[in-house]
Amino acid sequence: MDKKYNVLIVGATGLVGQELLSLLETTSIPIASLTCCASFRSKGKTVKFHEETLPIVELDPKLFMHCDIAFFCAGGTVSQEFIPIARKHTLCIDLSSAFRLDPDVPLVIPEINKEALLHHQGVIASPNCTATLLLMAIYPLYKEFGVRRIVTSTYQAASGGGITLIRKLLNDTESALQGHKQSSESYGFNLFLHNSPLSEEKFSAEEIKLKEESKKILSDPSLSISATCVRVPVLRAHSLSVNVECAKDLHLESVYTAMRNMPGLQIQEDLDAALFPTPFMASFQKETFVGRIRLDPTRKNCVDMWVVGDQLLKGAAYNGLQIAEQVIALL
Amino acid sequence: MDKKYNVLIVGATGLVGQELLSLLETTSIPIASLTCCASFRSKGKTVKFHEETLPIVELDPKLFMHCDIAFFCAGGTVSQEFIPIARKHTLCIDLSSAFRLDPDVPLVIPEINKEALLHHQGVIASPNCTATLLLMAIYPLYKEFGVRRIVTSTYQAASGGGITLIRKLLNDTESALQGHKQSSESYGFNLFLHNSPLSEEKFSAEEIKLKEESKKILSDPSLSISATCVRVPVLRAHSLSVNVECAKDLHLESVYTAMRNMPGLQIQEDLDAALFPTPFMASFQKETFVGRIRLDPTRKNCVDMWVVGDQLLKGAAYNGLQIAEQVIALL
Numbered sequence: 001m002d003k004k005y006n007v008l009i010v011g012a013t014g015l016v017g018q019e020l021l022s023l024l025e026t027t028s029i030p031i032a033s034l035t036c037c038a039s040f041r042s043k044g045k046t047v048k049f050h051e052e053t054l055p056i057v058e059l060d061p062k063l064f065m066h067c068d069i070a071f072f073c074a075g076g077t078v079s080q081e082f083i084p085i086a087r088k089h090t091l092c093i094d095l096s097s098a099f100r101l102d103p104d105v106p107l108v109i110p111e112i113n114k115e116a117l118l119h120h121q122g123v124i125a126s127p128n129c130t131a132t133l134l135l136m137a138i139y140p141l142y143k144e145f146g147v148r149r150i151v152t153s154t155y156q157a158a159s160g161g162g163i164t165l166i167r168k169l170l171n172d173t174e175s176a177l178q179g180h181k182q183s184s185e186s187y188g189f190n191l192f193l194h195n196s197p198l199s200e201e202k203f204s205a206e207e208i209k210l211k212e213e214s215k216k217i218l219s220d221p222s223l224s225i226s227a228t229c230v231r232v233p234v235l236r237a238h239s240l241s242v243n244v245e246c247a248k249d250l251h252l253e254s255v256y257t258a259m260r261n262m263p264g265l266q267i268q269e270d271l272d273a274a275l276f277p278t279p280f281m282a283s284f285q286k287e288t289f290v291g292r293i294r295l296d297p298t299r300k301n302c303v304d305m306w307v308v309g310d311q312l313l314k315g316a317a318y319n320g321l322q323i324a325e326q327v328i329a330l331l
Numbered sequence: 332m333d334k335k336y337n338v339l340i341v342g343a344t345g346l347v348g349q350e351l352l353s354l355l356e357t358t359s360i361p362i363a364s365l366t367c368c369a370s371f372r373s374k375g376k377t378v379k380f381h382e383e384t385l386p387i388v389e390l391d392p393k394l395f396m397h398c399d400i401a402f403f404c405a406g407g408t409v410s411q412e413f414i415p416i417a418r419k420h421t422l423c424i425d426l427s428s429a430f431r432l433d434p435d436v437p438l439v440i441p442e443i444n445k446e447a448l449l450h451h452q453g454v455i456a457s458p459n460c461t462a463t464l465l466l467m468a469i470y471p472l473y474k475e476f477g478v479r480r481i482v483t484s485t486y487q488a489a490s491g492g493g494i495t496l497i498r499k500l501l502n503d504t505e506s507a508l509q510g511h512k513q514s515s516e517s518y519g520f521n522l523f524l525h526n527s528p529l530s531e532e533k534f535s536a537e538e539i540k541l542k543e544e545s546k547k548i549l550s551d552p553s554l555s556i557s558a559t560c561v562r563v564p565v566l567r568a569h570s571l572s573v574n575v576e577c578a579k580d581l582h583l584e585s586v587y588t589a590m591r592n593m594p595g596l597q598i599q600e601d602l603d604a605a606l607f608p609t610p611f612m613a614s615f616q617k618e619t620f621v622g623r624i625r626l627d628p629t630r631k632n633c634v635d636m637w638v639v640g641d642q643l644l645k646g647a648a649y650n651g652l653q654i655a656e657q658v659i660a661l662l
Contacts (some may be wrong), residue, residue, distance in 0.1 A: 130610060149629050155483035155522060155561065169520070174508055177501065182611065189500070189566045190611040191486060193637055195622055202625035223402065224629030228572040228637065230486065233564050235520045241484035241559040271529060280513065282522040292524055295531035297567035298480050298555030306524055315438075 004032035006047035007326070008067045008090070011074030012047055014038035014164055016095055020071055025050055026281055027321060031326055035063060039074065064089040064102035069324050072096060073317070087122030091275065091327060095320045096313055098118065100125040100213055107216050110263045112139050117327055125325050129315025130206065130229065131213040136265050136288035136314065137307040138244050140258040142218060145301075146247030149224040152210070155232045155239035157279060158187070160311050163213055169233055177241060186232055194229035204229055240307040244302045253292060257331040264288060264314065277308035285310055286318050335363035336659070339398045339421070341390055342405030342414065343367035343378055347426055347494055349404055350648035356381055358472070359651060360659055366394060367553055370405065376400040378477050386464050398454055403427060418453030422658060426651050431544055432457040438547050441653045442595045448658055460646025461485055461537065461560065462544040467596050467619035467645065469575055470639040471589040474548060476632075477578030480555040483541070486563045487525065488568035488610060489518070491642050500564055518564055525560035535560055536596050568610035569646060571638040580631040586624060595619060595645070606641035617649050 007024065008174060011017045017038070024031065036047050037059040045056045057063070067090040073081045079098035086092050099105040109132055117124060123330040127135075134152060141147055169187045176188035181320045196205035203211075211225040228319065232239075255281035259267055268277045269291040277289035288309040296302035309315060338355065341347045354424060354432035355362065364436055365380050368390040372421045374385045388394070390413065395401060398421040403410045410429035417423050432539070438448035441643040458466075465483060472478055487646045489500040494640055507519035527536035534542075542556040563570075599608045600622040619640040627633035640646060 014655065051658075070614060086383070147604055151482045151574045151627075153559075155563065156448065170508065173504060177505055178509070184609070187503075189564060190609055191563060191565060191570065191609050192609055193605075194607055201628060202498060202602070203628075205471075225636055226574060226627045226629050226633070228484075228623070228635060230570075231573065232486065232522060233520060234522060239561075241561065243557060243574075263535045271533070274524075274526055274529065276524050278515070278521055278523055280517060281515055292533055293558070296557045297481075297532060297534075298482075298557050301555070304559060320650055 004030040006033045006035070006066055006069040006260060007031055008035045008037065008063055008070040010037045010070060010072045010078060013038040013045060013056060014073055014162050015159060015312055016073040016316045020073060020321060021047055023317055023321050027070075028325055035067070037063070053253065061085045062266065063078060071320055071324070073320070075083060083123055091120070092123045093320050093323050094123060094125045095316050097128065097209060098128060100209075101125055101216065104143045108323050109212060109217060109319060111136065111262065112324045114229040114326050115216055115220075117330060119255055120327070124327070126312070126316065126320040126323060127213045127217060128209040129311040130156060130204070130240065131210045131217070132315050132319055133238055133288050133307055133309040133311075134210065134242065135214055135217055136262070136309065137240075137242065137290045137305060139245055140262040140265070141244055141303070142253065144254070144258040145250060147223065147244055148247055149226075149245040151243040153228045153241045154201050154230055155241075156229060156235065157234040157236050157238055157311055159236040160238065161231070166235060169235065171272055173233065189233060191230055191232045194231055203227075234279045236310065236312065237282040237308055237312045239277070239279055242305050242307055243296060244305070245299065246301045246303070250295060250303055252293070252295055255303055258291065259293065267291065267293070269293070277305055279308060282308040282310055284313070286313050290315055333363040336399040337364045337366070337397055338362055339366045339368065339524070340407060341368045341401060343405045344369040344373040344376060344585045346490060346555045346601055346643055347404040347405055347647045351404060351652060352378055352380060354652050359656055366398070368394070378422065382484065383384065392416045398424040400424065402651055402655070403649070410460070414454055422451070422655075423454045424651050424654050425454060425456045426647055428459065428540060430454055431458060431540075431618055432547065438544060439654050440466055440548060440650060441657045442467065442593065444548055444550075445657050448654070448661060451658070455658070456612050457651040457654060458544045458548060459537070459540040460491060460642040461487060462541050462548070463646050463650055464569055464619050464638055464640040464642075465541065465571055465573065466545055466548055466595070467640065468571075468573065468590075468621045468636060471593040472575055472577055472586065472634070473659055475585070475589040477582060478554065478575055479578055480557075480576040482557050482574040484572045486561060486610075488565040488569055488573075488642055490564065490567045490568065491637060492562070497566060500566065504564065520564060522561055522563045526563055534558075565610045567641065567643065568613040568639055569642045570610055571610070573636050573638055574627060575634050575636070577632045577634070578631065581626060581634055583624070583626050588633055590621060590624065596621060598622065598624070600624070607637055608641060613639040613641055617644050619645055
């Protein structure tokens with residue numbers, strides 16, 4: 001481990017980029033240099049890394065030539081344009097949805113399928129935030145009992161829509177508190193079905209990502225998922241209500257045993273104090289939290305649970321960093 | 332219909348009582364007199380009814396003797412104490428949970444089981460708000476195709492916790508906006524599993540109400556419901572994500588036909604504009620709204636839908652008033 005790495009962040013001023021920058025301060029990856037790129041809107045800005053002030057530089061394909069690891073956190077369009085060039089020179093870790101379903105690109109949650117990293121061809125994708133949190137919670141059941149079908153409803157925070165959506169939530173809420181008349185699109189004390197485009201079958205792109213990415217990560221095309229994705233007026237951290245149908249009848253104790261052994265997953269249940277995971281408590285945490293794990297009284301092979309995790313960390317930046325750390329460990 | 336009715340509201344200053352008062356201004360029930368009671372905290376207060384200013388009077392059993400219809404909106408404890416006395420003199424319409432599962436008390440959503448009103452013995456209960464909204468949406472499927480099992484996750488507004496919870500939401504949100512440090516119990520931009528007491532099987536009382544009341548209203552003890560009830564930072568109107576398993580395979584067109592014919596249920600779907608029900612739009616409306624009705628790709632006999640309704644109106648005061656109007660129509 002004498003090698004030091006030249007690291008590039010594309011989209012360093014966005015919500016995920018900022019989290020990644022801060023995570024890189026404590027990573028085990030030996031960093032030789034860090035270069036931060038962002039869109040022209042961030043021209044002239046700087047970012048802090050340890051004690052240093054780094055300039056935001058314009059994204060130029062030449063940068064890839066002197067780079068070992070490039071994190072792409074600037075959205076699908078930028079990834080689609082630059083990763084085909086970048087992958088020739090550097091390992092690309094893509095946090096956008098651009099390459100997630102590409103059969104030549106591993107889609108990885110290190111706690112679940114790090115073996116997929118072995119076959120990368122210069123690009124590794126980090127999954128959709130909600131898919132990551134869902135799989136972190138159901139994977140121990142998948143491994144132990146087999147999972148046939150998942151019915152899930154999500155409670156997704158504004159952070160998933162970037163700084164623009166966070167600002168809209170804050171502004172609309174402030175306006176509602178001041179007693180101003182709200183429009184029907186107001187996000188203040190209001191919620192919405194996820195507004196990504198609908199398929200012909202009336203599932204939103206977010207719901208389809210959840211399904212297709214889960215199948216790919218588990219290498220299980222037969223897995224059935226029916227999801228309803230909802231944007232709630234929460235600033236950060238996504239929650240999911242999950243009903244899991246397994247291949248076997250379940251006993252609650254063995255469900256707990258399986259879940260307790262899952263790295264990165266924390267059971268948070270204090271029945272007496274009625275303390276279960278909340279977005280507030282999960283914010284800024286790297287773990288995925290699960291609670292109210294209970295057998296579904298309507299089916300012997302089903303279990304209900306409540307899952308919460310920080311969308312920007314395990315749902316994005318932290319999972320991306322874990323991928324990089326794993327690849328280096330595998331070298 | 333020459334008879335005029337002496338009406339009593341117990342709990343007239345609460346959220347539901349206030350809605351009822353306002354609905355009574357336009358009811359078809361001919362009102363001879365209206366008496367408004369509330370707890371000692373409301374002593375000296377008045378309420379408006381049409382142009383009149385009515386005093387809040389103390390709840391005294393003598394009042395029931397000169398009363399034809401008494402609405403109980405002051406919570407379970409008050410209902411439990413006073414309804415056994417009141418029912419000897421007046422028709423009691425109970426909006427609390429106190430008598431809902433009493434086998435001698437009809438539990439009625441007029442659009443669904445108004446025939447149960449015929450057998451009342453002085454007390455009729457109006458169901459839990461979430462149960463009412465759920466059943467308004469699934470009843471047409473129940474009637475047409477048979478419903479075997481429901482998996483639902485709720486997005487319940489602060490209004491369900493009364494004025495205290497609304498104030499907490501407003502205060503905590505204001506404090507969060509001002510940048511004050513929040514406690515882990517903060518409701519500002521945060522959500523929680525419904526905090527009603529948990530059963531041994533770890534279902535909350537709210538989740539059990541949803542299940543048991545639905546079975547009673549549909550007279551179907553075999554109906555399976557697995558619910559996860561969640562309190563979201565929304566001021567008014569509850570939402571539900573619902574997966575319904577029917578006894579037959581479904582075609583989307585026949586699902587729509589059934590739902591279109593359900594009185595009080597409104598399909599709200601503009602696919603091009605991605606316009607579906609929201610709490611904001613459903614607030615202050617008497618209808619229950621449903622949208623994103625789609626076949627569950629994982630099961631041929633399952634359908635997913637999104638349901639929103641005003642918890643204080645169809646979920647409480649309006650359903651209570653409809654019960655009274657129906658009883659009078661049946662006289």
